[in-house]
Amino acid sequence: MGPFRLYWLKWIAAYPVTSAFLLIFALILLAALLPLLVSLLPIRKVPLTYNLRNLQVRWKTTLVTALAFTLVTALLTFMLAFVRGMDALTEESGHPGNVLVLSDGATDEAFSNLPKFRVELLPRDLQKLIPHYEDGERYLAAQEVYVVATYQVPLPRAGGPTRRFVQMRGLDDLQVAAAVHELELAQGSWPSASGVRAITVTGEGGAPRQDTAPEVVLGESIARTLGIDAGKEALVPGDTVRIGPRRWFVVGILKAGVSTFGSEVWARDTFIQEYFGRTNSYSSYVVRTADARTARLAAELLKEFRSERNLQATPERVYYAKLSQTNRQFSVAAYVVAIIMAIGGVLGVMNTMFAAISQRTKDVGVLRLMGYRRWQILCSFQAESLLMALLGGALGCALGSLCHGMTATSIVSGGAGGGKSVVLRLIVDFGVLRTCMTFALLMGALGGILPSWRAMRLRPLESLK
């Protein structure tokens, strides 16, 4: 408790203005939500049917106000679904038992430069931590060369990109690497022993000629993106695609999943090294251990291991968690947009509620004379505002939920250079809906509090004059 308290005290000392603002906001919020809580108590006597009838009678105003809530909530749902999709991508990429090794000093795979590697070179105690592949011979370890290649869109759409950056990963053994990363094939097969396929291409003058193409396996997302670029739904085994200086032959498609590997093209390391000027150079090693605890231990041992280059080893999950810097930035931006829009919406609700009250001062007088108390009047009008928020918010959540499962492009990065271009799926889960509904209700509560306060303050006899 001590450090927790100290942390908040330090925070308040560092940001006194923000703290004061947050305190005032919290008090207003509490005051705004209090009537709702009170109205839920068994002693409630708030004339809710009166409010419902009023909303029904003034249906045009109700609809217009609720529509504003709908728009804000739908937009927030979309934005949070995007952020949630990015979060899932960085959370799900990486196995808890994997250790990722980069060259010391590199902040990203793109900047890492390592020599060839074999598990057998490691000390015995480290080797023991790395299990074998199902054949019992090969270790569950991969050495990988990662490049971002340029790719010309074959059939560019009007206004669309003419070029893309495609992430390619060269691996010494694709099957073992897939096992290390827990990936499986959805279609096709792994590259053959030679890793090259004979293809027929159209030569000069339109005459067909024989050529060879290195074999590749595509992530599910990139297969779709490259397929659309080529005028079809997705690339499938048997297709060829020109990336960088070569035409490549697609032999397999990885199973769809939520990870950054879905946006990558995998090939044999020697081809990537040769065609992209990375001869004898690797970007990373990934080794599998039994679990997260062993991964941490292995990372420590690998850091101490002296080889040709100093190594920087981190559990894979930690590495991908660091790539969530962009997610945080987008998340903050989403809330800033939503809050500013909400302020507009709140002011709109205030307008509606003030007008409603000025038109119904006589009603308030009658209610007071009938014995309703001040707080009940406050709750009554506040409930009206919250009902509009509930209606608009629910519609907004429903509308925003339509984006669930849609694909989007983005970038995940740790903020220190590098980063990975990814294709992600938007996720509308319970957490997103809960946040959006809470947001809508807060808008309603804040928008209704001042007008309800004014209604509460009306004197019965004066209001009947």
Add this chain to the structure above:
Amino acid sequence: MIEDFLGNPITIASLIISVASIGFGIYVAVTNGRLLLLGLKSLRRNLLRTLLTAAATAVLVLMVTLIWTILFGLEQMTRERARDLKVIVTERWAVPSQLPMTHAEYLRPGSPAQLPELRGMYGPDDFMLWSFYGGTMDPAKRDPANLVFFFAMDPESIIPMMDDMEGLDPELIRRMRSTPQGCLIGRDKLAAIGNKQVGDRFKLSSINYKDLDLEFEVVGILPEGRWSQSAVMNLDYFNRAFDEYARARRVPHPLSDRRLNLIWIRVKDADQFDRLGGAIENSSMFSARPVKVERASAIIGSFLESYSTLIWAMKWLVVPAILAVMALVTANAISISVRERRTEMAVMKVLGFRPSQVFQLVLGEALLVGGGSGFGAALATFVLFNGLWGGIPFRLGFIPIFRIPSEAALWGLAIGAATAFLGSVVPSWSARSVKVSEVFSKVA
């Protein structure tokens, strides 16, 4: 400037809407000054509603201004210009581009190795090399706050070749030249790395060139805004570090022949760009490490492709939603106002006001509130953001900040007026159609 202004459809549309709104105001004032006074009085009479509507419009205009500024900035960067094209030579097939330093000599004006086809095509002021050097002040705890990324470049290229550097004091260039380890750093970056001042020295442990740890001396500050988080160092100092490494260890640094990242060249026009591209891409000098020649705008466009969903959402979801909310807020306020003032409008008609004048009155009130608050909000956004932070501090890839253009005030006026018009046209028409007999029969 004029080209930028006229090239942006948003600004053109804003200009048209603004002129139409102001024209409408002038028309009403000239033809029926009484109506204008009546409108002003009516707005004052329900001050709370006017203020709430204006405040709602203002905050939403602020948001649209911020978003349009980002979209406008991206559009400016990716727009293809007809003249003075900036061209970038990079590694042909991979990103990040990592070229050998010898490639620069085939392109450098005045170099004996320069490709003959390129001689005379561009001068020393049209040429710039960029190497990226990144380092941390605390190798034990690497953190974006203690990281500094340098553009290693010839100081002489800074003013003629880098965007928005025209106003840089030439004295700073002289200081960089005379101090090999001298560097220029943006004010925000200086503050982030421990409030360093001009004259301070610091050491960086490299994060992209292992064992090339360098010491720097701050000799000046880069202009505010776009460069406030950037840093520039001497290319000679950077190259010398590789020489010293090779001398000390008797082997070249592993990345020695991959230390040149970008080569910038400025050409006169598209025709010259084609000739330059052909000469470089077909040259045998680059066959071992192929290069490609592209317009800077095209490269930026490719980098921004990763943000395409975000840009699409800003353009086609967020902005329309905000505009719709604004129109709804105005529609609601004006509808309520019209409902409350039906008797007043009936009286106006009895007094001889024509239906079109009642329509103008209600529409005018909405336009005044919408346009006025929109203009004020955009102007305040311009002053506040540019004054405090040098623009909008929203990092998008390599772009750290977006400066709000002066035409944003025009956007504010247009957004406010247009949404007010959309929101009030139906209630205004309803006010125009108020039937005197019906209103008075109800009153009676």
